[in-house]
Amino acid sequence: MRLLHVAGARPNFMKVAALMHAGAARGIEQVLVHTGQHYDASMSDVFFADLELPRPDHHLGVGGGSHAEQTAKVMTCLEPLIARERPDWVVVVGDVNSTLAAALTAAKLNIKVAHVEAGLRSFDRTMPEEVNRVVVDGLSDLLFTPSADGDLNLLREGHPPEQIKMVGNVMIDALERSIEPARRRRVPARFGLEPRRYAVLTLHRPSNVDDPVVLGQLLKTILGTSGDLPVIFPVHPRTRARLEDAAAHGLGRLPERLRLVEPLGYLDFLGLVDGALAVLTDSGGLQEETTVLGIPCLTLRENTERPVTVTLGTNRLVGRDPVALARAFEDVFAGRWTRGTCPPRWDGHAGERVIDLLLEATAGAAETARREGAENTTGVATW
Ligand code: UD1
Numbered sequence: 084m085r086l087l088h089v090a091g092a093r094p095n096f097m098k099v100a101a102l103m104h105a106g107a108a109r110g111i112e113q114v115l116v117h118t119g120q121h122y123d124a125s126m127s128d129v130f131f132a133d134l135e136l137p138r139p140d141h142h143l144g145v146g147g148g149s150h151a152e153q154t155a156k157v158m159t160c161l162e163p164l165i166a167r168e169r170p171d172w173v174v175v176v177g178d179v180n181s182t183l184a185a186a187l188t189a190a191k192l193n194i195k196v197a198h199v200e201a202g203l204r205s206f207d208r209t210m211p212e213e214v215n216r217v218v219v220d221g222l223s224d225l226l227f228t229p230s231a232d233g234d235l236n237l238l239r240e241g242h243p244p245e246q247i248k249m250v251g252n253v254m255i256d257a258l259e260r261s262i263e264p265a266r267r268r269r270v271p272a273r274f275g276l277e278p279r280r281y282a283v284l285t286l287h288r289p290s291n292v293d294d295p296v297v298l299g300q301l302l303k304t305i306l307g308t309s310g311d312l313p314v315i316f317p318v319h320p321r322t323r324a325r326l327e328d329a330a331a332h333g334l335g336r337l338p339e340r341l342r343l344v345e346p347l348g349y350l351d352f353l354g355l356v357d358g359a360l361a362v363l364t365d366s367g368g369l370q371e372e373t374t375v376l377g378i379p380c381l382t383l384r385e386n387t388e389r390p391v392t393v394t395l396g397t398n399r400l401v402g403r404d405p406v407a408l409a410r411a412f413e414d415v416f417a418g419r420w421t422r423g424t425c426p427p428r429w430d431g432h433a434g435e436r437v438i439d440l441l442l443e444a445t446a447g448a449a450e451t452a453r454r455e456g457a458e459n460t461t462g463v464a465t466w
Contacts, residue, residue, distance in 0.1 A: 087170035091120035091181025098176035100134035101256035105434035119144040129348035157184035178212040201226035202233025203388035250436040251428025259431035270354030287319035299334035397423040
């Protein structure tokens, strides 16, 4: 079996690492393509090092652009490459533009597509990722879901049950493998912070950061509700670009306890989150990581495509509502937050399940082809 993995943006790298480590342990032939959607060293290279990912076999260098430009650039570069590599499967992860582009390109070349992290739905089509999720699932031959809600969503959309496999969460494979090395880095101390005496903030969703007035108001709300807690804010490039505009729109001088830092690598960020009192975020992956680490997660969105983090984990949707945020911080400070439980199969072995199921499906397809060949010995086409 020959797999072609596609990674493009920061949240993809942990998932691809989990899959490639499981594939390598089984001696499978694997090709890694980096689309270059994320290209800064701090958004990409450091993740390859931290996650012990091999150097990509192909780097497409597509960079930024509008959604159509970015998607089209990946497709244009990937088409001849997939045609040349002829993998049994193109394996795509998550919901970013590179995921969509790769699934579409492979499907049109009649190469089988496996989607890891299938079935997640926020039911909010204003999110670019939701559009990507629906289309990628529609194009995929195997749908690997992280939780049972994913299976239900896919069944409701009419996907055949035999294509849906609940394997668990590959993101947690990466976490399990990295948490001890991350702890050994003593990241809070390096920032001069005491464990459980600070919060971590991340923001990058277009709905929160693209409008400078909305971004400024959100930061004011966070500062107004978090008491005197230091808030460490590793700033995504998209958000960095908007912060100056927000300052010009009346955000004013930020207090010192809101500490803007460069984006962190995987191990440093995990170490920082692991020591936090609470996390404020609009990221998807962080809702999952905080659930497994048992850390309160205040999600700055109205919805989530990861509902198990709310029902079983430590996640609460607070949106941008000052009242909800104030109440959440009161609960955090008073220690009134659920410790949560780990959702089924978020156990560090999801990647292995994916690879085993791909091996099974590939062997099944080869057997069918062999049997059909044996039945049709006349040499006359049977269609
Ligand atoms: C993308 C994903 C989002 C994911 C996020 C994680 C889509 C639609 N969105 O959003 O789902 O949660 O990644 O970070 O695919 N930039 C840099 N350096 C980089 C990367 C980006 O300067 O290394 C700039 C880009 O040029 C662009 C902006 O940041 O101006 C946004 O990058 P883009 O890839 O368009 O989307 P993200 O907001 O990062």
